Amino acid sequence: MPSSLLIDTPELLIAALQRLHEAFIVTDADLDEPGPRILYANPAFTKMTGYTWPELVGRTPRILQGPETDHRVLKNLRSCLELGETFEGETFNYRKDGARFVMRWYIEPIRNAAGEITHFFGIQRDVTAEVEKNRQQRALDQAIGQLTDSVVLFDRTGRVRYANEAYLEWSDGLQQVAIGQLAWKLPGAPERVTELHWARKMLGSGREWRRTYPVQQRRGVAERRFVSVTVSPIRDRAGNMVEFVAVGRDVTERRRLESIAEAHNFHDHLGVVFSGIRHELGNPINSVKAALQVLSDGFQTLPLAKVLSYLGRMGEELGRVEYLLRSLRSYSLYDEPRPELIDVEAFLARFKLLAESECERQGVQLEMTVSDRADTLWADPQALHQVLLNLIGNAMVALEGSASRQVELEADRQGEHTLLVVRDNGPGIPPDHLPHVFKPFYTTRTGGTGLGLAISRHLLSLMRGSIDLNSSSAGTEARILLDRQDPTRFGGDEDSTP
Numbered sequence: 001m002p003s004s005l006l007i008d009t010p011e012l013l014i015a016a017l018q019r020l021h022e023a024f025i026v027t028d029a030d031l032d033e034p035g036p037r038i039l040y041a042n043p044a045f046t047k048m049t050g051y052t053w054p055e056l057v058g059r060t061p062r063i064l065q066g067p068e069t070d071h072r073v074l075k076n077l078r079s080c081l082e083l084g085e086t087f088e089g090e091t092f093n094y095r096k097d098g099a100r101f102v103m104r105w106y107i108e109p110i111r112n113a114a115g116e117i118t119h120f121f122g123i124q125r126d127v128t129a130e131v132e133k134n135r136q137q138r139a140l141d142q143a144i145g146q147l148t149d150s151v152v153l154f155d156r157t158g159r160v161r162y163a164n165e166a167y168l169e170w171s172d173g174l175q176q177v178a179i180g181q182l183a184w185k186l187p188g189a190p191e192r193v194t195e196l197h198w199a200r201k202m203l204g205s206g207r208e209w210r211r212t213y214p215v216q217q218r219r220g221v222a223e224r225r226f227v228s229v230t231v232s233p234i235r236d237r238a239g240n241m242v243e244f245v246a247v248g249r250d251v252t253e254r255r256r257l258e259s260i261a262e263a264h265n266f267h268d269h270l271g272v273v274f275s276g277i278r279h280e281l282g283n284p285i286n287s288v289k290a291a292l293q294v295l296s297d298g299f300q301t302l303p304l305a306k307v308l309s310y311l312g313r314m315g316e317e318l319g320r321v322e323y324l325l326r327s328l329r330s331y332s333l334y335d336e337p338r339p340e341l342i343d344v345e346a347f348l349a350r351f352k353l354l355a356e357s358e359c360e361r362q363g364v365q366l367e368m369t370v371s372d373r374a375d376t377l378w379a380d381p382q383a384l385h386q387v388l389l390n391l392i393g394n395a396m397v398a399l400e401g402s403a404s405r406q407v408e409l410e411a412d413r414q415g416e417h418t419l420l421v422v423r424d425n426g427p428g429i430p431p432d433h434l435p436h437v438f439k440p441f442y443t444t445r446t447g448g449t450g451l452g453l454a455i456s457r458h459l460l461s462l463m464r465g466s467i468d469l470n471s472s473s474a475g476t477e478a479r480i481l482l483d484r485q486d487p488t489r490f491g492g493d494e495d496s497t498p
């Protein structure tokens with residue numbers, strides 16, 4: 001070491017300690033009262049504690065202690081010092097004016113040439129603000145960690161910096177995988193490119209983005225979920241956007257339950273139902289009555305051909321009544337469904353066999369795909385059969401006039417539900433009709449009663465099932481979700497993997 005760096009005058013050291021911003025004291029080595037006595041304290045220490053140097057000299061640091069000082073820390077300190085070891089710890093101390101603060105300090109013994117401890121020195125720091133900040137941070141971390149909503153933080157470049165437990169669980173991911181990834185490539189981000197562009201545009205201009213949308217991709221699981229997400233910018237003190245926080249919630253189940261509840265509301269609309277029935281029965285009855293009147297008035301004069309035509313029309317009208325009665329029958333027939341555990345593959349194969357001939361007659365090709373993951377479902381087989389027939393019937397009507405007519409029947413597992421899809425490649429339901437299609441007696445075609453979908457939804461709701469429709473100009477798909485297992489079953493060896 002160059003001799004110029006050797007400090008041979010204690011004055012120089014003292015001068016340095018006097019200017020140090022860190023509080024520093026030296027005591028003697030006597031740990032019992034009235035020791036350890038303070039032999040030196042720098043100005044940073046007197047400033048921190050509020051005691052003047054004359055008030056400190058010869059006194060013990062115990063003067064800083066008070067009612068909330070942690071005695072376990074002091075005990076630990078004492079045993080460390082008795083063993084000649086370094087001590088590091090923190091607890092509440094009190095300034096001269098009685099104000100409480102958190103002191104963190106570090107004590108080291110000073111030994112003579114013979115190795116005996118002659119003094120101790122301590123470096124102390126008021127860490128109240130730091131501890132409070134950490135406490136708040138921990139509380140916040142815990143609160144966010146315990147939220148059932150997903151929380152993801154990402155920076156301006158879109159790189160994820162934090163994802164809470166709820167998100168990791170929902171996405172089936174691992175923290176290491178999510179951190180550093182691009183937020184819009186994560187499970188739960190909107191998958192439609194236009195939506196993504198819009199989100200980035202909104203956020204880029206400092207506005208909040210809020211949407212409920214379907215997502216297909218979770219890691220390793222291809223299933224459709226609905227999420228409700230809000231992304232907002234986080235700004236620093238100067239108002240610059242530094243990060244973004246995304247808060248999301250999976251609303252799939254809520255939507256499902258809402259749709260079941262909505263189906264139950266059916267009963268509240270009995271007035272609509274009765275007027276529909278009145279209309280459906282009233283028209284053919286009036287028309288039959290009118291025909292009968294004509295026949296009885298002209299009984300002797302009417303030519304035979306005319307009589308036959310009137311009789312034919314009456315037959316047709318009665319056919320309409322019969323059709324309506326059949327539909328209504330299926331509505332109440334399964335009012336008390338008897339659900340059982342159904343083997344999806346076997347059930348659909350049987351259904352296909354029965355439906356196929358009708359499809360063929362109408363020139364419609366019926367395809368069936370059952371995923372390996374679709375094993376069982378919980379439903380009344382007859383009611384479900386009726387629902388599928390209704391849906392296939394609708395699909396066939398939609399396909400009338402189309403060149404290539406296809407209906408696909410698919411089954412897959414979606415978490416604890418089994419998903420059944422009936423898809424056609426017809427022209428689709430116009431968007432302004434879509435919100436009404438489940439309403440009873442709502443129909444866009446002549447001849448239909450408008451009961452098929454309403455009844456299907458009702459039957460499904462009785463079996464804790466739900467149905468929703470997606471439609472575009474490429475076709476329509478009806479998606480049914482039913483419990484995979486008996487929902488009333490307790491315990492069991494259920495495999496919880498989705």
Ligand SMILES: Cc1cc2nc3c(=O)[nH]c(=O)nc-3n(C[C@H](O)[C@H](O)[C@H](O)COP(=O)(O)O)c2cc1C
Pocket residue numbers: 025026027031032033035036060061062064065069074075077078093103105107120121122124
């Ligand atoms: C160098 C040195 C600095 C100390 N600084 C503090 C301090 O800042 N706050 C405090 O509560 N105790 C401090 N102490 C501890 C007390 O002086 C005392 O040793 C402690 O209360 C344990 O002894 P006791 O159990 O007999 O009270 C310090 C001790 C030494 C040797």
